[in-house]
Amino acid sequence: MNIEIQNLIKTYEKESAIHIDTLDLKDIHTLAIVGPSGGGKSTLLKLLGTIEIADSGSLKVNGIEIVGLKDPKSYLHEIGFVFQHDNLFPNLTVLQNVTIHLIYTYQMDEKEATTLAEKWLNKVGILEHKDKKVHQLSGGQAQRAAIVRALITGAKLLMLDEPTSALDPELAYEVMMTLMHMKEETDMIIVTHELNFARRFADYYLFVEEGKILAHGPIEQLFAHENSRIQEFVNKITFK
Numbered sequence: 001m002n003i004e005i006q007n008l009i010k011t012y013e014k015e016s017a018i019h020i021d022t023l024d025l026k027d028i029h030t031l032a033i034v035g036p037s038g039g040g041k042s043t044l045l046k047l048l049g050t051i052e053i054a055d056s057g058s059l060k061v062n063g064i065e066i067v068g069l070k071d072p073k074s075y076l077h078e079i080g081f082v083f084q085h086d087n088l089f090p091n092l093t094v095l096q097n098v099t100i101h102l103i104y105t106y107q108m109d110e111k112e113a114t115t116l117a118e119k120w121l122n123k124v125g126i127l128e129h130k131d132k133k134v135h136q137l138s139g140g141q142a143q144r145a146a147i148v149r150a151l152i153t154g155a156k157l158l159m160l161d162e163p164t165s166a167l168d169p170e171l172a173y174e175v176m177m178t179l180m181h182m183k184e185e186t187d188m189i190i191v192t193h194e195l196n197f198a199r200r201f202a203d204y205y206l207f208v209e210e211g212k213i214l215a216h217g218p219i220e221q222l223f224a225h226e227n228s229r230i231q232e233f234v235n236k237i238t239f240k
């Protein structure tokens with residue numbers, strides 16, 4: 001993925017949540033957005049996913065200008081989103097959740113959609129749960145279904161906002177392993193507090209604090225950073 005930012009501003013109730021002067025990222029495959037709570041990570045991800053609209057400035061994803069995007073439909077076809085929880089329609093089965101867009105948005109034949117969905121559900125280890133309703137799943141199974149649902153329509157970029165933070169450690173591990181397996185399928189941007197996971201998963205990081213990008217670079221640099229604020233943050237989170 002390529003991301004270009006110029007003077008990007010997003011405020012909530014007169015408080016600046018994001019204020020980024022400039023950023024130019026090229027050919028990133030997996031990006032981790034990290035930093036302290038309330039720093040603006042989710043807001044930045046929401047801007048990238050057109051869930052929130054910036055007040056001003058320029059934000060380009062793979063060459064497409066997102067600020068003031070007139071027809072977001074074609075862009076939305078290219079991206080997938082996974083949130084902390086509640087990604088699925090509760091009254092549908094896992095299979096129905098995963099096939100619904102294929103059938104109704106992409107007009108795929110139901111049988112073809114089912115075959116494709118079963119292939120993906122098998123890949124993430126939850127095929128045996130395909131006929132269950134969402135409330136019958138563990139949190140980890142639900143998140144794996146959400147990942148399949150977001151990717152199956154051919155998303156070129158998957159955005160994940162703390163996808164494991166509502167899960168207990170073992171279930172979080174299952175979801176992290178699923179993401180590791182899915183890395184080859186598409187580019188991904190993840191907001192996460194799981195720095196050990198980010199270290200293995202991502203190839204690049206953005207450190208966001210007080211709405212600004214304090215540092216960015218190849219992921220390994222995050223763990224040997226000269227900036228004392230970043231060192232302090234990494235040491236605390238990794239319990240050094």
Ligand SMILES: Nc1ncnc2c1ncn2[C@@H]1O[C@H](COP(=O)(O)OP(=O)(O)OP(=O)(O)O)[C@@H](O)[C@H]1O
Pocket residue numbers: 012013016017035036037038039040041042043044
């Ligand atoms: N919908 C909203 N209305 C008003 N203020 C908001 C809204 N969403 C976020 N904010 C504020 O914007 C700032 C950035 O929030 P954001 O959720 O992006 O941070 P974050 O880094 O993702 O935090 P966390 O790690 O706790 O999820 C915070 O001060 C927050 O209170």
